[in-house]
Amino acid sequence: MAGRFITLEGGEGVGKTTNIAYIQALLEEQNIPLLLTREPGGTTLAENIRQLLLDKEQESIAEQTELLMMFAARAQHIKHVIKPALEQGTWVLCDRFTDATYAYQGGGRNMALSSIQWLENFVQGDLRPDLTLLLDAPVQLGMQRAKQRGKLDRFESEKMAFFEQVRQSYLSIAAHQSERVKIIDATQNLSSVQAQINQALRAFTQ
Ligand code: T5A
DSSP: OOOEEEEEEESTTTSHHHHHHHHHHHHHHTOOOOOEESSOOOOOOHHHHHHHHHSSSSSSOOOHHHHHHHHHHHHIIIIIIIIIHHOOOOEEEEESSSHHHHIIIIIITOHHHHHHHHHHHHHEEEEEESEEEEEEOOHHHHOHHHHHHHHTTTTTTTTHHHHHHHHHHHHHHHHHOOOTTEEEEESHHHHHHHHHHHHHOOOOOO
């Protein structure tokens, strides 16, 4: 039986990484075999691409280059990690996927959605997440949390207007694909965020 593909999305510092272990525990409680992974990244080559993308101490990256690097990493990740796992019946929980490309490169950088769509079809074929949990919080709050955590990377050093566009793009995806994308109010304290995640996952796994 094929595994299910779950993604976790949201702007900077909304709590994706913090909640991954919680989601893992919930699924494993139900004896669901699970693989945790992230984007950009997930294979040695894709993690190297991630380093290049997040490093702000290098030459400026053209937006087309950035978009292609995201999909180059994704192609590698899908072929070597995501598809083999799903084919074996393992569920995959991925910290960010293509919705992030629509939000950051499409919304934040204003790149043509038709180009992203073309690359999505080219790289993924018919692979799409079965469920996406979108952690949503005002930009200011997410950035405050991200700053507390440490040094900011190349994306985190963008201006507030960029992150506002990212947030609005995510919310628009959720509005258009409400069957797949469940919004989690990430402004709440951790236990309340986890209660919402629990509810969304139970509805999905029932
Ligand atoms: N990107 C990625 C693209 O541009 N296009 C793409 O296609 C893809 C796939 C990747 C970057 O790449 C970009 C987007 C990103 O900028 P990343 O590391 O995956 O980087 O993403 P980040 O958003 O940078 O991850 P962060 O680690 O900053 O955010 P998280 O994981 O959402 O936040 P987290 O869990 O580290 O939490 C931040 C802090 O808040 C606290 C935590 O303890 C932590 O200190 N916190 C809470 N505090 C109070 N109440 C709560 N409910 C809290 N939840 C968390």
